[in-house]
Amino acid sequence: MILHTFNKPDAVMENLRFVAQQDKIVLIEDGVYALLQKTELDNFDTIHVIQTDIEARGLTGLTGTRCKMISYNDLVTMCVEADRIMNWF
Numbered sequence: 620m621i622l623h624t625f626n627k628p629d630a631v632m633e634n635l636r637f638v639a640q641q642d643k644i645v646l647i648e649d650g651v652y653a654l655l656q657k658t659e660l661d662n663f664d665t666i667h668v669i670q671t672d673i674e675a676r677g678l679t680g681l682t683g684t685r686c687k688m689i690s691y692n693d694l695v696t697m698c699v700e701a702d703r704i705m706n707w708f
Contacts, residue, residue, distance in 0.1 A: 622701035625650040630707040635659045
């Protein structure tokens with residue numbers, strides 16, 4: 620499994636095509652704004668988002684049911700468990 624992190628909405632739009640269904644997606648920093656746009660994110664069952672980044676940007680309640688809120692500690696665990704990590708900036 621590849622863990623893909625996105626920190627900007629444009630990075631999501633430009634690089635989501637490289638994410639396979641079995642991979643994991645984490646939206647960090649301003650990447651959480653991608654949830655407000657119509658993107659191919661809709662094709663994925665689960666999208667992980669950093670809770671503090673959602674809260675800091677006033678997006679609490681706008682994430683939907685397919686988003687799983689995680690902490691930065693959870694992100695570290697996901698990084699350790701991943702076969703590879705791709706950071707899209």
